[in-house]
Amino acid sequence: MLQIKNLHAKVAGKEILKGLNLELEAGEIHAIMGPNGAGKSTLGNVLAGREGYEVTAGEVIFNGKNLLDLEPEERACEGVFLAFQYPVEIPGVNNTYFLRAALNAQRKYRGEAELDSVDFLRLVREKLKILDIGDKLLHRAVNEGFSGGEKKRNEIFQMAVLEPKLAVLDETDSGLDIDALKTVATGVNRLRSPDRGMIVVTHYQRLLDYIVPDKVHVLADGKLVATGGADLALKLEEQGYAWLEDGGIQSLELGAGDQQ
Amino acid sequence: MSRESTIDGLVEQKYRHGFVTDIESDTMPPGLSEEVIRAISIRKNEPEWLLEWRLKAYATWLKMEQPNWAHLNIEEIDFQKISYFSSPKSDKDRPQSLDEVDPKLLETYDKLGVPLHERARLAGVAVDAVFDSVSVGTTFKAELRKAGVIFCSFSEAVAEHPELVKKYLGSVVPQRDNFFAALNSAVFTDGSFVFIPRGVRCPMELSTYFRINAAETGQFERTLIVAEEGSHVSYLEGCTAPMRDENQLHAAVVELIALEDANIKYSTVQNWYPGDENGKGGIYNFVTKRGDCRGDRSRISWTQVETGSAITWKYPSCVLRGDDSVGEFYSVALTSNYQQADTGTKMVHLGRNTRSKIISKGISAMQGQNAYRGLVKVSPKADNARNYTQCDSMLIGKKCGAHTFPYIEVRNPTAKVEHEATTSRIGEDQLFYCLQRGISEEDAVSMIVDGFCKQVFKELPMEFAVEAKALLEVSLEGAVG
Numbered sequence: 001m002l003q004i005k006n007l008h009a010k011v012a013g014k015e016i017l018k019g020l021n022l023e024l025e026a027g028e029i030h031a032i033m034g035p036n037g038a039g040k041s042t043l044g045n046v047l048a049g050r051e052g053y054e055v056t057a058g059e060v061i062f063n064g065k066n067l068l069d070l071e072p073e074e075r076a077c078e079g080v081f082l083a084f085q086y087p088v089e090i091p092g093v094n095n096t097y098f099l100r101a102a103l104n105a106q107r108k109y110r111g112e113a114e115l116d117s118v119d120f121l122r123l124v125r126e127k128l129k130i131l132d133i134g135d136k137l138l139h140r141a142v143n144e145g146f147s148g149g150e151k152k153r154n155e156i157f158q159m160a161v162l163e164p165k166l167a168v169l170d171e172t173d174s175g176l177d178i179d180a181l182k183t184v185a186t187g188v189n190r191l192r193s194p195d196r197g198m199i200v201v202t203h204y205q206r207l208l209d210y211i212v213p214d215k216v217h218v219l220a221d222g223k224l225v226a227t228g229g230a231d232l233a234l235k236l237e238e239q240g241y242a243w244l245e246d247g248g249i250q251s252l253e254l255g256a257g258d259q260q
Numbered sequence: 261m262s263r264e265s266t267i268d269g270l271v272e273q274k275y276r277h278g279f280v281t282d283i284e285s286d287t288m289p290p291g292l293s294e295e296v297i298r299a300i301s302i303r304k305n306e307p308e309w310l311l312e313w314r315l316k317a318y319a320t321w322l323k324m325e326q327p328n329w330a331h332l333n334i335e336e337i338d339f340q341k342i343s344y345f346s347s348p349k350s351d352k353d354r355p356q357s358l359d360e361v362d363p364k365l366l367e368t369y370d371k372l373g374v375p376l377h378e379r380a381r382l383a384g385v386a387v388d389a390v391f392d393s394v395s396v397g398t399t400f401k402a403e404l405r406k407a408g409v410i411f412c413s414f415s416e417a418v419a420e421h422p423e424l425v426k427k428y429l430g431s432v433v434p435q436r437d438n439f440f441a442a443l444n445s446a447v448f449t450d451g452s453f454v455f456i457p458r459g460v461r462c463p464m465e466l467s468t469y470f471r472i473n474a475a476e477t478g479q480f481e482r483t484l485i486v487a488e489e490g491s492h493v494s495y496l497e498g499c500t501a502p503m504r505d506e507n508q509l510h511a512a513v514v515e516l517i518a519l520e521d522a523n524i525k526y527s528t529v530q531n532w533y534p535g536d537e538n539g540k541g542g543i544y545n546f547v548t549k550r551g552d553c554r555g556d557r558s559r560i561s562w563t564q565v566e567t568g569s570a571i572t573w574k575y576p577s578c579v580l581r582g583d584d585s586v587g588e589f590y591s592v593a594l595t596s597n598y599q600q601a602d603t604g605t606k607m608v609h610l611g612r613n614t615r616s617k618i619i620s621k622g623i624s625a626m627q628g629q630n631a632y633r634g635l636v637k638v639s640p641k642a643d644n645a646r647n648y649t650q651c652d653s654m655l656i657g658k659k660c661g662a663h664t665f666p667y668i669e670v671r672n673p674t675a676k677v678e679h680e681a682t683t684s685r686i687g688e689d690q691l692f693y694c695l696q697r698g699i700s701e702e703d704a705v706s707m708i709v710d711g712f713c714k715q716v717f718k719e720l721p722m723e724f725a726v727e728a729k730a731l732l733e734v735s736l737e738g739a740v741g
Binding site: 048049050051052071072073075076077081082084086087088089090091092093098099101102103105106109141142158162 | 684688689690692693694695696697698699700701703707708710711712713714715
């Protein structure tokens with residue numbers, strides 16, 4: 001469903017992604033791990049089309065379309081969802097109203113009928129139940145005064161309602177305590193689906209205890225430098241990212257990742 | 261196109277003004293003198309006492325200087341170049357039907373949701389057969405009369421209720437109050453008068469009536485509202501529809517008087533011509549608005565949504581004289597292009613247990629400059645006075661400015677005064693968040709701005725809250741089409 005080929009991108013004139021390649025099939029979850037500054041968040045922002053992230057080379061094909069040709073809102077309507085590392089507060093705008101506006105904008109784009117408030121509420125209740133979260137956040141303004149955990153849960157809730165084809169979770173675990181982390185991870189797992197691909201971007205392995213990925217990629221200096229199964233994450237956790245620079249990559253590529 | 265310039269494109273207000281009529285023949289030549297004031301008084305057929313009142317104001321004005329303390333850039337005004345009287349337009353000089361009106365203007369009405377039957381009048385179409393305002397107005401008038409409410413033009417009030425006018429005129433805003441109030445007192449031409457007798461709850465929002473009847477506002481307007489003991493009134497001035505006026509300077513005076521247990525709610529939605537995108541030619545709106553909570557337990561509430569004018573300079577204020585009286589001020593001021601606004605309120609606590617609340621929302625876009633200036637004053641006798649002030653500014657783009665000047669003078673140790681202020685930028689991050697969920701940029705901007713203004717909009721009469729929201733959308737989304 002997603003093919004990223006030789007992706008190069010600049011932020012503020014500085015090259016951050018330097019030839020990234022990735023293929024993701026529907027139904028898969030890929031984790032992208034890497035040290036700070038490796039370009040993890042840049043990838044999510046480039047895929048979502050954020051202003052200021054300039055693609056200098058490469059292509060991204062999403063369900064047969066060239067994603068980079070589309071405006072950010074068109075990408076969202078095509079089914080690309082970014083769960084923000086720092087969800088944004090929009091004071092005075094009711095969370096439910098916001099989400100309905102978003103869903104209806106997407107439905108309209110796809111030529112589907114817009115949902116009226118009754119149908120929308122029915123959908124929302126259903127999703128809340130699946131995620132096992134209360135309806136308190138429906139009545140509040142978008143992320144306003146939310147705790148870190150509430151913000152992340154709200155992201156997952158939005159994802160549940162919008163039902164994207166591709167979800168990029170940008171450091172969804174950052175700033176969460178273990179309980180909040182479990183709640184969020186449970187939500188993500190319940191939204192796993194054969195039609196949906198997910199990219200989970202994280203610095204720490206612990207999120208992957210709860211969301212078990214099909215593949216783990218290591219991003220360093222703007223490229224994927226290693227790819228493996230879920231055990232690669234454990235290796236990184238154990239050895240630290242420094243291990244990559246100290247020749248760990250080579251050892252991985254030689255198939256002898258466990259040598260000390 | 262970068263995101264920055266896209267935002268600029270969105271906020272660039274395309275002001276859809278109507279038409280500019282030729283100057284009427286019955287207009288006084290420019291200039292201000294005692295003779296001019298006498299001539300105004302004669303044309304308006306005024307009693308001697310009012311002429312004397314005007315002349316006294318003129319003498320006071322001559323000794324005053326134009327103030328320059330506001331955070332505003334004002335080109336010098338030559339008061340001898342202004343014409344101080346022009347008679348209302350005659351029907352033959354107006355467009356004869358909506359077909360003659362600039363289609364852009366009609367389009368704006370459409371976006372603002374202005375009811376069809378009001379469009380002709382707003383566009384200045386001669387109202388003969390096109391639009392039946394008379395019967396609607398008459399119905400309202402009969403209903404108001406039954407309740408004992410007086411609502412008429414200021415001139416009518418001078419003629420028919422001189423004792424009331426004489427008693428209250430200038431009792432809240434004295435002639436010498438400030439430069440522009442003195443000027444207004446000398447040369448005001450018309451305005452509105454409202455009187456709600458004791459114990460009467462005005463049977464309708466005076467807004468509705470006002471929109472039907474009083475479209476042509478003068479350059480120097482005078483409004484006087486008196487609410488007797490225990491009465492209630494809600495009044496709305498202005499209109500969301502764009503107003504073009506050949507008069508550059510507008511210096512109105514509004515006086516509100518609330519006696520014991522009376523309640524006055526005064527809402528303003530103003531959309532004067534702000535000038536072109538280079539800031540040329542817009543209206544200067546220098547208004548003195550003040551409410552006097554004269555009686556115990558009285559309440560005056562100001563709500564304003566200001567999107568127009570090149571320069572707005574006004575501070576709707578409350579004098580909380582009666583014990584347990586309450587003053588409120590809710591404001592949204594939007595400045596875009598080269599618009600400037602220095603606006604806010606004054607809450608003067610004189611009585612005991614008086615309370616005031618100030619919610620101010622300033623939005624600046626393009627090169628707009630928005631200043632909040634507020635005074636909270638607690639006098640030595642005002643035991644247990646309370647004030648809460650919240651002053652929020654939103655910046656759209658990088659070239660605009662927001663400024664806050666709170667003044668707090670407390671001379672009673674039992675007072676409790678709170679001030680909160682925030683400044684936020686409608687930023688790339690909020691916009692991107694909305695876009696990433698599939699919401700278009702235009703919808704995102706209006707959603708964010710609407711959320712920001714929510715506390716104020718909910719104070720407006722329902723129908724106007726809807727219009728005010730539409731107005732901000734139009735003002736911020738000139739590109740919609």
